[in-house]
Amino acid sequence: MPILPSLAADEFEDIVLLGVPLWGWQIALAVAGVLALVLLARTIWVPTQRSLRAWALGNIVVNAGIAVTGATVRVTSSGLGCSEWPRCTPDSFVPIDTGHAAFNAAIEFGNRTLTFLVLAVGVITLIAVLRMTPRRRDLTRLAVIIPFGVLGQGVVGGITVWTDLHPAAVATHFLLSMVMVFITVALYVRLQEPEGTPRVVVGPMLHTVSIALVVVGFLLLIAGTVVTGTGPHGGDAAAPRWNLDLPAITRVHSSLGWLTLVGSAAAVLLAVRGGAGRPARLSSVALLVIVLLQGVLGYTQYALELPEALVVLHVLGSALTWVAIARLYFATTRLTPPEDAVTTGADAADRAEAAVGATGPEADHDGERSAEEPAPGR
Numbered sequence: 001m002p003i004l005p006s007l008a009a010d011e012f013e014d015i016v017l018l019g020v021p022l023w024g025w026q027i028a029l030a031v032a033g034v035l036a037l038v039l040l041a042r043t044i045w046v047p048t049q050r051s052l053r054a055w056a057l058g059n060i061v062v063n064a065g066i067a068v069t070g071a072t073v074r075v076t077s078s079g080l081g082c083s084e085w086p087r088c089t090p091d092s093f094v095p096i097d098t099g100h101a102a103f104n105a106a107i108e109f110g111n112r113t114l115t116f117l118v119l120a121v122g123v124i125t126l127i128a129v130l131r132m133t134p135r136r137r138d139l140t141r142l143a144v145i146i147p148f149g150v151l152g153q154g155v156v157g158g159i160t161v162w163t164d165l166h167p168a169a170v171a172t173h174f175l176l177s178m179v180m181v182f183i184t185v186a187l188y189v190r191l192q193e194p195e196g197t198p199r200v201v202v203g204p205m206l207h208t209v210s211i212a213l214v215v216v217g218f219l220l221l222i223a224g225t226v227v228t229g230t231g232p233h234g235g236d237a238a239a240p241r242w243n244l245d246l247p248a249i250t251r252v253h254s255s256l257g258w259l260t261l262v263g264s265a266a267a268v269l270l271a272v273r274g275g276a277g278r279p280a281r282l283s284s285v286a287l288l289v290i291v292l293l294q295g296v297l298g299y300t301q302y303a304l305e306l307p308e309a310l311v312v313l314h315v316l317g318s319a320l321t322w323v324a325i326a327r328l329y330f331a332t333t334r335l336t337p338p339e340d341a342v343t344t345g346a347d348a349a350d351r352a353e354a355a356v357g358a359t360g361p362e363a364d365h366d367g368e369r370s371a372e373e374p375a376p377g378r
């Protein structure tokens, strides 16, 4: 019994609220959201450490969030609610006479309008980073990638529609979102560090495990998209599917989940017993908890024959798992200014550990700049 409503494809009429079609409300909401962001953006014309961190965090949330709303499009079979791109139908940019149920068109069109919010957050963050003085080249590079990545995702979204939701296109769309999430986490973490070269600040074993987790974690995401591309949630009843054995490919996916769990447990042990800094300890524990919950959710949804709401939750869990993996990876290194650079990794680790314990105007208890302090140079 589906938890989310699915309507017959012949229910074509628009959904109208207070005399305005739902798509009109969706556009109005998106425009209001972008305007609100632009007003807020004034606060970052003179960026502070706190405002920059908030915008960077906003980027993580919207890029992970749109992957989750994209899953809602799939599980409600709304993927072709707009059958064209960038237009919704051959004759219109908005969902009128789509040939699909109004509910499906509203979901697909709503997800399209969210892209403008994701883009706005990316552009505003780029402006804030460009306003830092002295300008940080490393952060600028990351901040430039984000809005261009969102535009690129728009194109991949279009290819997804043009290929009638081919599972390879759907998977690429999701996986690129995860690459974007990784970059936004990098921006969030590196903003809190001085410009410099990344130095390993934990034991070499923990650093290696964190890299392995990035690789295994991404394979896990890829395998998940293959399970989705084989299973019932292709985004439309007529969407092409991978011709694979669902239980077999799910086993490959869950095995990678177990490997991620083992890696996360090893990371916790190494971080706690090796006396790693607080960011590495916290992020390894967070990762372990998230992977455990995500694994339970994965088995539950499989046993219950993939109810839509659990599948959407599982995609949310995937995004959180990936954020936690990225956070752990970036917690194992720290940018070190050239004047502080030392010749051996061990020395670098000692110094960074000392920095983590430092207090004073340059660092709070986490070795990070105080939230109230203006961004470098201001």
Ligand code: HEM
Pocket: 071, 171, 174, 220, 221, 222, 223, 224, 225, 226, 227, 228, 229, 231, 232, 233, 250, 253, 254, 257, 258, 260, 291, 294, 295, 296, 297, 298, 299, 300, 301, 302, 306, 311, 314, 315, 317, 318, 321
């Ligand atoms: C532990 C970490 C796990 C992560 C990060 C993860 C991630 C993912 C991802 C990214 C997808 C594809 C979502 C999409 O394409 O929209 C997926 C799908 C799926 N996963 Fe997992 N997964 C995990 C564990 C598990 C486990 C242990 C199972 C147990 C069987 C499982 C079962 C499934 C199933 C059945 C699907 C297909 C759902 C659908 O029809 O769309 N997952 N997973």
